[in-house]
Amino acid sequence: MYIRLFVYCNCIRDRKIKPIPEEFRPYVRFDDNILYLDYTGDSHYTAGSHDCQKGSKEEEPELSDPLWAEWLENACEHENGFQAYSGTIGPKSRLIPLIRLLQEMPDIGLQNILSAVNCNDSLEITPEKAADCLIELYQFKSNFPHVNGTVVMDLQSGTVLDILICDDAKLLYACENYHIGYDKDGLWVTRNEFPGKLPEFLFYSCHFNQDVLPYNASLLEDIPSGEYIELLHPVFPKENCSYPVDITINFRELTPSDFSYLTDPFEKAFKASVEAGNPVNILCAQSAVDFVF
Numbered sequence: 319m320y321i322r323l324f325v326y327c328n329c330i331r332d333r334k335i336k337p338i339p340e341e342f343r344p345y346v347r348f349d350d351n352i353l354y355l356d357y358t359g360d361s362h363y364t365a366g367s368h369d370c371q372k373g374s375k376e377e378e379p380e381l382s383d384p385l386w387a388e389w390l391e392n393a394c395e396h397e398n399g400f401q402a403y404s405g406t407i408g409p410k411s412r413l414i415p416l417i418r419l420l421q422e423m424p425d426i427g428l429q430n431i432l433s434a435v436n437c438n439d440s441l442e443i444t445p446e447k448a449a450d451c452l453i454e455l456y457q458f459k460s461n462f463p464h465v466n467g468t469v470v471m472d473l474q475s476g477t478v479l480d481i482l483i484c485d486d487a488k489l490l491y492a493c494e495n496y497h498i499g500y501d502k503d504g505l506w507v508t509r510n511e512f513p514g515k516l517p518e519f520l521f522y523s524c525h526f527n528q529d530v531l532p533y534n535a536s537l538l539e540d541i542p543s544g545e546y547i548e549l550l551h552p553v554f555p556k557e558n559c560s561y562p563v564d565i566t567i568n569f570r571e572l573t574p575s576d577f578s579y580l581t582d583p584f585e586k587a588f589k590a591s592v593e594a595g596n597p598v599n600i601l602c603a604q605s606a607v608d609f610v611f
């Protein structure tokens with residue numbers, strides 16, 4: 319599941335749109351935050367509204383009008399079709415560290431936010447609820463607990479790729495006799511050919527370079543020692559980082575900024591919602607390809 323957030327702007331309602339091309343002017347109708355192109359006297363095309371339910375696709379021949387579509391795309395100062403904010407959380411699995419932190423520290427709040435995203439469909443958060451969520455986020459940052467965790471980071475971009483709470487360990491792949499995972503001491507690759515015997519460590523590193531080879535295989539090189547191992551897959555998914563990447567795994571006290579890759583998009587969406595007076599739309603879809611960014 320892939321999570322996307324957006325908030326519509328009020329550019330149509332406030333008439334802050336670029337001049338309408340002359341050929342469409344006789345047919346354009348405004349209704350609050352809805353813009354119609356009305357050729358017949360019936361409303362059969364809407365755009366840039368919170369309520370795009372009117373009309374149906376079968377009745378919208380103008381949807382394919384490239385001139386109108388081109389104008390609509392850039393009709394207000396906001397990108398992505400009248401959206402005051404548009405952002406992504408990414409795969410739903412990226413919320414796991416936050417959910418895990420809450421299990422460990424139930425007093426830190428964020429219940430409103432997590433219950434909102436813990437859905438398998440689309441939903442709206444009203445501006446009033448968005449204001450409550452903003453307060454939750456500020457409390458989360460200001461009352462952040464003393465808790466240790468393992469932070470996996472792409473050093474080049476400074477992007478947090480994953481967080482493990484407390485002494486958690488994570489198994490990334492298990493195939494045949496090989497296991498790949500990480501814990502507070504670093505990434506490990508083990509081979510266990512004989513059940514009942516201790517596994518053999520083939521690779522152990524808390525600072526390594528990951529490069530992708532043809533056929534999606536990957537090469538991991540421990541930076542301090544130069545030791546390397548070739549794997550059938552990259553250990554971190556491609557959507558999270560570009561290759562090659564310089565990855566560190568550190569066990570330390572966590573800070574609110576470690577979670578900003580999750581909290582920043584929410585904060586921006588909630589602020590945009592309160593400012594615009596329009597709801598936050600949360601879309602959960604099967605994969606990123608369902609969306610055009």
Ligand SMILES: [Zn+2]
Nearest residue numbers: 327329394396
């Ligand atoms: Zn706008």
